[in-house]
Structures are given as C-alpha cells and as structure tokens.
Amino acid sequence: xxxxxxxxxxxxxxxxxxxxxxxxxxxxxxxxxxxxxxxxxxxxxxxxxxxxxxxxxxxxxxxxxxxxxxxxxxxxxxxxxxxxxxxxxxxxxxxxxxxxxxxxxxxxxxxxxxxxxxxxxxxxxxxxxxxxxxxxxxxxxxxxxxxxxxxxxxxxxxxxxxxxxxxxxxxxxxxxxxxxxxxxxxxxxxxxxxxxxxxxxxxxxxxxxxxxxxxxxxxxxxxxxxxxxxxxxxxxxxxxxxxxxxxxxxxxxxxxxxxxxxxxxxxxxxxxxxxxxxxxxxxxxxxxxxxxxxxxxxxxxxxxxxxxxxxxx
Amino acid sequence: xxxxxxxxxxxxxxxxxxxxxxxxxxxxxxxxxxxxxxxxxxxxxxxxxxxxxxxxxxxxxxxxxxxxxxxxxxxxxxxxxxxxxxxxxxxxxxxxxxxxxxxxxxxxxxxxxxxxxxxxxxxxxxxxxxxxxxxxxxxxxxxxxxxxxxxxxxxxxxxxxxxxxxxxxxxxxxxxx
Numbered sequence: 001x002x003x004x005x006x007x008x009x010x011x012x013x014x015x016x017x018x019x020x021x022x023x024x025x026x027x028x029x030x031x032x033x034x035x036x037x038x039x040x041x042x043x044x045x046x047x048x049x050x051x052x053x054x055x056x057x058x059x060x061x062x063x064x065x066x067x068x069x070x071x072x073x074x075x076x077x078x079x080x081x082x083x084x085x086x087x088x089x090x091x092x093x094x095x096x097x098x099x100x101x102x103x104x105x106x107x108x109x110x111x112x113x114x115x116x117x118x119x120x121x122x123x124x125x126x127x128x129x130x131x132x133x134x135x136x137x138x139x140x141x142x143x144x145x146x147x148x149x150x151x152x153x154x155x156x157x158x159x160x161x162x163x164x165x166x167x168x169x170x171x172x173x174x175x176x177x178x179x180x181x182x183x184x185x186x187x188x189x190x191x192x193x194x195x196x197x198x199x200x201x202x203x204x205x206x207x208x209x210x211x212x213x214x215x216x217x218x219x220x221x222x223x224x225x226x227x228x229x230x231x232x233x234x235x236x237x238x239x240x241x242x243x244x245x246x247x248x249x250x251x252x253x254x255x256x257x258x259x260x261x262x263x264x265x266x267x268x269x270x271x272x273x274x275x276x277x278x279x280x281x282x283x284x285x286x287x288x289x290x291x292x293x294x295x296x297x298x299x300x301x302x303x304x305x306x307x308x309x310x311x312x313x
Numbered sequence: 314x315x316x317x318x319x320x321x322x323x324x325x326x327x328x329x330x331x332x333x334x335x336x337x338x339x340x341x342x343x344x345x346x347x348x349x350x351x352x353x354x355x356x357x358x359x360x361x362x363x364x365x366x367x368x369x370x371x372x373x374x375x376x377x378x379x380x381x382x383x384x385x386x387x388x389x390x391x392x393x394x395x396x397x398x399x400x401x402x403x404x405x406x407x408x409x410x411x412x413x414x415x416x417x418x419x420x421x422x423x424x425x426x427x428x429x430x431x432x433x434x435x436x437x438x439x440x441x442x443x444x445x446x447x448x449x450x451x452x453x454x455x456x457x458x459x460x461x462x463x464x465x466x467x468x469x470x471x472x473x474x475x476x477x478x479x480x481x482x483x484x485x486x487x488x489x490x
Contacts, residue, residue, distance in 0.1 A: 010349035081405055082374045090384060098407070100383040101383035104383060172410045249448055
C-alpha cells in the first residue's frame with residue numbers, strides 16, 4: 001500500500017485535489033469548433049459538386065449560422081483565458097509544436113472566410129438582395145465567381161479545425177486519458193456528424209434528408225469504431241492509461257458515457273436514422289437533436305475525465 | 314550548463330522551511346506555493362516506511378509545458394531553467410494541463426506561475442532560497458554538466474530516483490535514497 005500526502009498545506013486553486021482548470025468554456029468551444037467545421041465542410045463540398053439546388057439547407061442556409069457560432073465559440077475561449085488582455089500574444093507567435101497556436105491561426109483564417117462564404121450566398125437566397133454600396137456588390141460578385149477556390153480553402157481549414165480540437169487535448173502529456181492520437185479523428189468525425197445533424201434538424205427537402213441521414217449513419221459507425229479503439233489503446237497501455245480507461249469501465253464516468261453518449265448520442269440516433277431511411281414514421285428532428293446533444297456531452301465528458309486522470313500519486 | 318537539484322530524502326524532516334522561504338523570497342501570494350512537502354507512507358502496519366520529499370517544478374529537459382505553450386511565454390532559460398514570461402502569457406492553462414507534476418498554478422494576476430529555481434539569486438552566484446534556508450542541508454543545487462560540482466559528485470556516489478520519469482519529461486530534480 002502506498003499513501004501520499006502533501007503535508008505542507010498545498011491547496012492550489014483548480015489543481016488540488018484534482019485538476020479543474022477548464023470548466024464549461026473549453027468543451028463548449030470544442031463543440032462549436034467541430035459543429036462549424038462540419039457545417040462548412042459539407043457546404044463547401046456540395047458547392048464543389050454543384051449540388052446547391054439539391055441540398056439548399058447544407059449549402060446555403062447553415063453557413064449563415066457558422067460565423068455567429070464561431071464568434072460564440074471564440075467568446076467562450078476568451079472567457080476562459082485568465083490573462084485576457086494579453087490574448088493578442090497568440091498572434092505575435094507561431095509555434096508548430098503547440099496545437100493551441102496553430103488552432104489560433106486557423107481560427108484567424110476560417111472566421112473571416114466563413115463570413116465571406118455566408119455573405120456570398122445572400123444573393124442566391126434573396127434574389128433581390130443588393131448591397132448598399134456598389135463596391136460591395138462588385139466584391140461579392142467576384143467572390144461568387146471564385147466560389148470554388150473559397151470552397152477548397154474552407155474544406156482544408158474545416159478539416160484542420162475539426163481535427164485540432166481533438167489533437168489539442170492529446171498534446172497534454174500529463175493527462176493519460178487525453179494521451180491518444182485517436183482523439184483527433186474522433187473529434188473530427190463527431191464534428192462532421194454534428195454538422196450533418198444540424199442539416200437534418202432544419203432541412204425540409206426529402207432528398208437532402210435522405211442523403212444526410214445516410215452520411216450521418218456512416219459517421220456514427222466510424223465514431224463507434226474510433227471509441228472502441230480509443231479504449232483498446234488505453235487498455236494495452238501503461239498502468240496510468242489503464243486506470244484512465246477504468247474511469248469509463250466501472251469508474252465514475254461509466255453511466256454517463258455509455259448511456260448518454262454511446263446510447264442516446266450514437267446508437268439510438270443511428271437506429272432511428274435507419275428506420276427513417278426505411279420510411280418508418282420517425283420525426284427527423286429526434287435523431288438530429290440526439291446527435292447534437294451527444295456531441296456536446298462527448299466533449300464535456302472527455303475534457304472533464306482528462307483532468308481527472310493523472311500520472312502522479 | 315544544466316542546473317539541477319538533488320534532495321536527500323534521508324535528511325529531510327519535512328519542516329516546510331523551503332516552502333516558507335520560497336513564498337517570502339518570491340512574494341508568492343497567500344494561499345499559493347511554488348514548492349511543497351509530500352509525505353509518502355508505504356507498506357502495511359507494522360512494516361511501514363516513510364519518505365519525505367520537497368517537491369517543485371522539475372525544470373524538465375523535455376518540458377511539455379514549453380512545447381504546448383502557444384505564445385512562447387513558457388521558455389527555457391540559460392542552464393535549462395524553465396520560466397514563464399508574464400507579459401507573453403495569455404492564461405490559457407495549457408501548461409498546467411500538460412505538467413505531470415502539477416507544479417504550475419495561475420497567479421491571482423492571471424498568468425501561469427511556478428518555481429524559477431530563484432534564477433535572480435542564481436545569476437548572482439547564490440543558491441535558490443529553499444536551498445539556502447534548509448536546516449538539514451538536504452537540498453543541493455548545482456550544475457550537472459560540471460563533473461566536479463557537488464551535485465554531480467553526490468549523484469555519482471548515492472542512489473537516486475526521479476519522479477515519474479516514465480512521463481517522458483526528463484526531469485532535473487533528483488531524490489537521493
């Protein structure tokens with residue numbers, strides 16, 4: 001038996017008895033980042049394939065929400081900083097070793113591009129839309145002509161954004177539950193899936209709903225596959241990684257993870273989407289809502305569990 | 314040059330003088346500390362053994378806090394001392410999350426803070442405050458690149474351990490056994 005006690009009265013806020021440096025802001029931002037990545041990825045993808053008439057919700061409508069969501073996410077990130085007035089230091093340095101640094105630069109690129117992307121669809125949605133200044137009209141005519149280049153940029157940036165939200169966590173050596181490269185693809189897949197779910201929530205076109213339900217089904221399958229591999233990796237790892245996995249396999253996160261994330265967030269919406277595709281009368285917003293909620297809970301739980309897992313003591 | 318510290322667990326009595334000296338020397342705000350004492354009890358009664366350790370930032374040679382810092386606020390100074398530049402720190406807490414020793418905290422003024430090996434004293438040729446006050450002389454500070462330094466000689470002579478070297482950080486605090 002080993003018992004370790006800090007006898008000198010150390011009781012650092014947010015660190016003792018367990019790490020709690022990140023509250024709601026970080027999981028909220030990671031969720032928004034993934035959701036926006038999903039929305040922009042599919043909007044740009046189907047623009048490149050010239051399918052904007054077939055899939056109007058995904059291509060034209062949802063991108064309107066992307067900049068608003070991004071600003072909300074950035075707001076949450078800003079709230080999390082404890083030395084707020086120095087935030088601009090992010091943009092006086094570029095550090096390849098720090099995922100947070102290239103995440104910050106990705107956001108600097110994708111936020112204005114998402115605004116341009118959203119505005120470029122205004123004239124397609126409201127046919128009589130005119131910008132108040134002539135130069136704006138000329139500028140957005142030019143953007144619309146070069147929409148495919150913008151779409152390619154958005155696809156690449158959206159993939160980086162979705163991936164980095166997971167890699168950000170895996171870069172922290174000290175938290176065994178985050179020490180898995182699977183978190184990158186898992187968060188990317190989950191982000192794409194929430195983007196698809198947002199389309200399913202608002203789409204009124206049968207054709208669009210059918211395609212996006214099929215895509216979501218594939219993404220849900222990949223997510224379940226990645227989650228199983230995440231735990232396989234931990235269980236084949238060192239003692240601290242096995243202990244980290246046990247937080248979910250009998251430990252305090254077991255019920256919330258397997259019931260609410262795996263069950264209500266992935267398996268049940270998956271089954272409902274299969275039934276919907278087979279023309280059973282399932283209200284489409286239910287699986288979409290469950291996927292959106294499951295994606296949020298996934299981030300809340302992973303951010304929290306990572307902070308609960310440790311090397312020392 | 315590679316600054317390091319050796320801590321003799323056979324001599325340490327856990328008096329916390331190092332903790333108080335650090336707080337005084339570095340004006341550490343009340344309720345916070347850059348070093349602390351850990352008491353470890355191993356075994357089952359009546360065969361128990363106890364170890365006392367004065368712990369602090371390990372000034373790792375492969376420091377994850379420096380790697381994950383997005384602004385280069387966490388950086389490596391001369392002699393391998395890991396420092397935080399307060400005016401570069403945005404308070405993102407990535408370094409706190411990446412430190413396996415939980416050696417960092419957010420200073421009430423907002424930036425990340427931790428042990429500096431009292432670099433301001435070391436530059437003047439003095440020992441860090443914790444080393445200077447230790448009544449049992451169980452803390453030894455010095456340059457492990459210099460084979461004739463006290464710390465190099467004692468590390469050759471005595472058995473020692475590092476804390477969780479398996480975390481891959483290559484720490485520079487040695488506990489003499």
